[in-house]
Amino acid sequence: MTPALFDRKLLHMRQRRARSRGPETFLLDRVAAELGERLGAVLRRFERAVDLATSTDAVRRALAATSQVETIIAAAPDAVSLDPTFLRVAADEEALPFADQSLDLVVSALALQFVNDLPGTLIQIRRALRPDGLLLAAMIGGNSLNELREAFAVAESEREGGISPHVAPFADVRELGALLQRAGFALPVVDSDRLIVRYDSAFALMHDLRRMGATNMLSERRRSPLRRATVARMAEIYAERFADDDGRVRATFEIVWLSGWVPHASQQKPLKPGSAAHRLSDALGVKEIPAGDKAGR
DSSP states (O other), rough: OOOOOOOOHHHHHHHHHHHHHHHOOHHHHHHHHHHHHHTTTSSOOOEEEEEESSSSSHHHHHHHHHEEEEEEEETTTTTHHHHHHHEEEEEEETTTOOTTTOOEEEEESOOOOGGGGHHHHHHHHHHEEEEEEEEEEEOOOOTTTHHHHHHHHHHHHHHHSOOOOSSSOOOOEEEEEEEHHHOOEEEEEEEEEEEEEESSSSHHHHHHHHHHTOOOBBTTOOSOOOOOOHHHHHHHHHHHHHHTTSSEEEEEEEEEEEEEEOOTTTTOOOOTTTOOOHHHHHHHHHOOOTTOOOOOO
């Protein structure tokens, strides 16, 4: 059984609270716009698409603007809170309700990083997609919020005599490509963007994280509140180590993009070894040296 890294009940509660108080969506809006651009580079139409667990309607609006998708379905635990213009279904990323081979496209923006069993979710998505169906998703990557992680660790070690996790251990780019292949996707592609956001202080960053519904929801999180002196020391360390000349501090957000296709006979396949029609040495205009021989000086 996969250990529960995230307290998903707490995650959904904090996301609802963030929406009710006015969410901070600059990061999600940026990702939704790029997702629309990436999908626009795919020269085909999709009959039925699911936007999986994106917490706002930004991705649905981006899909609608491409004119590439006939039917868009919003699938999220709190789907009732989303725009009724789109079809909506209550669904959890860890238990998808879709029949096998019933979808042509699955997209997701900044949600899959909080799934406890990501390999299992990818397998479910793969099964729900028809042959030649596409998964296109963006996740928070492992280099995100390293500044906040370091400042908390040092401050807590100094003032509390030990450390506890405050920032989630997000997935590494190198691991995600392998996960796509294990889930059965063909032509997997994983790349990342790094965004530096500047704040007046570490407290301003934490305020934004609360408005994103993205504060600490680790199952093994510290249950008692930190002392005020520890939090104040964290902010001091953050400013000492990660401030620019104007006094504002930096926060890193790594956005990892992953895409994969369900295998289909029409897709490109690698050539068999020895099947090339021309030698590389001829194309480069150089002399071919047989294996085992050494080039002369």
